[in-house]
Amino acid sequence: MSAAPDHPLLLEIGALARRAGEAILEVYRQDFDVELKDDRSPLTAADVAAQHVIAEGLARIEPALPLVSEEASQQPWEQRRAWTRHWLVDPLDGTREFVKRNGEFTVNIALIERHQPVLGVVLAPVTGDLYVAARGTGAWWQVEEGGDWERIGTRALAQPAIVAGSRSHGGAQEETLRRLIGEDYSLQPLGSSLKFCLLARGGADVYLRRGPTSEWDTAAAQCVLEEAGGAVLDLSGQPLRYDRGESLLNPEFIAVGDAGLDWPAKLRDAGLP
Numbered sequence: 001m002s003a004a005p006d007h008p009l010l011l012e013i014g015a016l017a018r019r020a021g022e023a024i025l026e027v028y029r030q031d032f033d034v035e036l037k038d039d040r041s042p043l044t045a046a047d048v049a050a051q052h053v054i055a056e057g058l059a060r061i062e063p064a065l066p067l068v069s070e071e072a073s074q075q076p077w078e079q080r081r082a083w084t085r086h087w088l089v090d091p092l093d094g095t096r097e098f099v100k101r102n103g104e105f106t107v108n109i110a111l112i113e114r115h116q117p118v119l120g121v122v123l124a125p126v127t128g129d130l131y132v133a134a135r136g137t138g139a140w141w142q143v144e145e146g147g148d149w150e151r152i153g154t155r156a157l158a159q160p161a162i163v164a165g166s167r168s169h170g171g172a173q174e175e176t177l178r179r180l181i182g183e184d185y186s187l188q189p190l191g192s193s194l195k196f197c198l199l200a201r202g203g204a205d206v207y208l209r210r211g212p213t214s215e216w217d218t219a220a221a222q223c224v225l226e227e228a229g230g231a232v233l234d235l236s237g238q239p240l241r242y243d244r245g246e247s248l249l250n251p252e253f254i255a256v257g258d259a260g261l262d263w264p265a266k267l268r269d270a271g272l273p
Contacts, residue, residue: 004149009061010134013121016057017107018145021125023049024092024107028126034099042095047071050091050107058087058109068248070216077246085113088242090216094192103127104191110219115241120223122193131197133227139200154229154257155202160184162204164195164255173210179270180254181206196221199257200228207255215248222255230257235273237264 027046035043051071069089094105103126111119118135133139161181198204222232232240234251
């Protein structure tokens with residue numbers, strides 16, 4: 001175990017994520033209604049409660065810093081394009097897992113500077129696992145509130161590899177994965193941004209995402225994975241970037257633990273994008 005990360009803002013955002021997690025669990029422990037948003041994704045009182053806690057907390061920490069969040073109205077691109085720093089938040093990532101009550105959902109808070117995540121916090125409210133990272137500080141894991149901190153790191157690509165897969169958004173990508181990492185791999189299904197965190201602590205090797213995700217789904221966990229020694233790349237092999245234009249949707253991507261390999265070449269050889 002290690003001492004806590006020497007980064008006061010990171011610890012403050014981690015504590016804020018835990019407060020949002022408490023608000024989520026108050027709803028989780030009761031019966032709750034589920035609404036459908038315009039895109040048919042689910043919305044619960046827990047999403048709204050966590051959004052309120054985080055927005056209020058961030059406004060106290062840096063009142064002038066803009067906030068982009070899944071559960072808030074978005075500023076038009078004409079305003080966002082001038083930003084150099086902003087918060088990017090998913091107050092409850094994995095609402096489908098929340099509704100299923102399988103515990104695989106997270107609170108995600110990221111700080112974006114010039115299109116890159118430079119601070120990221122991911123909390124799994126049910127287990128209490130908290131992952132935090134900041135540019136140049138490394139990635140850290142705290143198993144429970146008040147517990148010891150452990151500095152975490154990725155591993156070299158294992159043979160056979162372990163693939164972190166989506167719990168609710170599976171897809172026919174087996175042939176692509178075989179071309180990328182070999183025939184013999186095992187699949188570890190997991191919800192929300194926990195897949196990135198599993199890679200960050202050396203528990204899996206690859207997460208390939210085909211299909212849509214939003215910027216708030218990935219930014220915090222990307223920072224954790226990058227500071228742990230991994231990478232999140234679009235399918236042309238470039239690092240995933242943020243606030244690129246009007247749309248807040250990400251391109252398809254791959255998250256990897258072993259960033260020392262030539263993933264752009266592997267992606268080309270596999271016929272991607």
